[in-house]
Amino acid sequence: MMSVLSRWTSSEYIEEMAEFMTTFDQMFQDMEGRVRTIDAILADPSRTSLHIVSTAEEEAVQQTARLHHDITSSLGLAITSMVVNRHYPRLAGLEVAHELQDPAYRAGAIRRLVAATRCSEADAALFLEDAIQAAGFYDALARDHEKYADALRREVPISTDIVPAMPGSVHDLAGLERVRAALFRE
Secondary structure (H helix, E strand, O other): OHHHHHOOOOHHHHHHHHHHHHHHHHHHHHHHHHHHHHHHHHHOOOOOOEEEEEEOOHHHHHHHHHHHHHHHHHOOOOEEEEEEEEEOOOOOOOHHHHHOOOHHHHHHHHHHHHHHHOOOHHHHHHHHHHHHHHHHHHHHHHHHHHHHHHHHHHHOOOEEEEEEOOOOOOOOHHHHHHHHHHHOOO
16 A cells, blocks of 8 residues: 555655554544543443533423433433523512503502602503513513423423523622522522
């Protein structure tokens, strides 16, 4: 093979290529040893635990179930728990928004807003309408999150923790502390 290659290139190039391939082979052998060590660490439940993080959204349910199956079946690794992140919980008191549909109740609420804020009746009525719409939007979102969190629990039957949605992004120690407090209730 060397004689055939030497017709098209120099013998120096062939020697350099052989040296490169030998070095490359040693690198692969070293890498294979590291991969075996990592596999052993990942498979040892006394040293490693795996957790799935998902969201309570329709498309996430099947993706999370597939990921769980692939990790447990294909890779043979155990998953300790699942975290449902950025979850909007149902809030008590939203039934008041439905009561505000009653004209008498609504008129009383507008009067109380005017008295409390000294705004006009028109401004109080607009504020109340916006609040009713916001409450309805939030309640619909929270109902969806509840439904998809339940679907995640059915599809991936492992211990599940909920981290509520938080204002802004979690990018600093204070935000991480809020996530920690949600996960590890004290």
